[in-house]
Amino acid sequence: MSEHIVPKKIYFTIFGALMALTAITVFAARIPFHNESIGTVIALAIAVTKAVLVVLFFMHVRYSSRLTWVVIASGILWLTIMISLTLSDYLTRGWSHLPGGR
């Protein structure tokens, strides 16, 4: 019946990691890659890592029930569906010579 209380030390550790990752993402963004998509992939990888740390520890999901995990996973799944199905339209328009193709 008792609730899991995350020790303060874990919060400070996660905070330190988030700060370090922020510094890394700023440092990486200052590097002029020949293709912006490399920078974007690095930035997104760091952002996802930071988001996972916040969700697992600050939002206590690491200590939450399986049901909470399922709800969150379903949200991420639907977000993925929304973005991937939208892009499956936009990214393939140039493949044809129909009006609207690039």
Add this chain to the structure above:
Amino acid sequence: MSYAAEDIHLTEAEHHAATALAHHFDNLEQQREAGSLGMWTFLITEIMFFGALFAAYTIYRTYSPVTNASFVYASSTLNWKLGAINTVVLITSSLTMALAVYFAQTGARRNQIVFLLLTVVLGATFLGVKSVEYAEKFRLHHFPAQGFWMWDTAGEPFPSGVSEQSVRMFYWIYFAMTGLHALHMIIGIGIMLVLVFFARRGRYTPEYHSPVELSGLYWHFVDIVWIFLFPLLYLLGAHLAGGHGG
């Protein structure tokens, strides 16, 4: 009859637990779980809501070399240093929020109030920096409204392969996403002040502090949105020479 007999033997902690439990839940754990699930369901709708805007951003980044180059150039006209300061401020506010929840769980009321107020102060600092940025953009007429938008291309011409239409679209997405994010921050600060009000009255105990816990989930979610907005909007063009952020 038997209730009265039991009441006499309730310890203080048991009494708190009994008053914290709403009658339609079996126990406190089930009550906490239900609240948490409800909040997560709300946050999923928020993910989809911001997700649609992230999808719009992704479409422009991938649609053609012109839209992509325009977004990179437009990003370089934002002040990434102010964005970085706000990232640090917001992550720190997530730490103070997490600690406010910790002190609610452990029943340290004074610390709980202090850390809620620190969260409010950090949130207000974020909005202050944001308003400085917005003021600068309005001064330059870089707000993409019809009849207001202007870009001084005589002073600083667009690089080749950049279209003003797409730069303007970047600014639409910038103002829509950071504006909605700021609105969430304003609502969050209002929630924190309500929590402070009730915390001062001793409403939250180690047995019952769901409002603090669930408001924490909301605050951390808003932080996560910014964790994605910062690199995608501010850092995208930070490598360009002459970027306004230095």
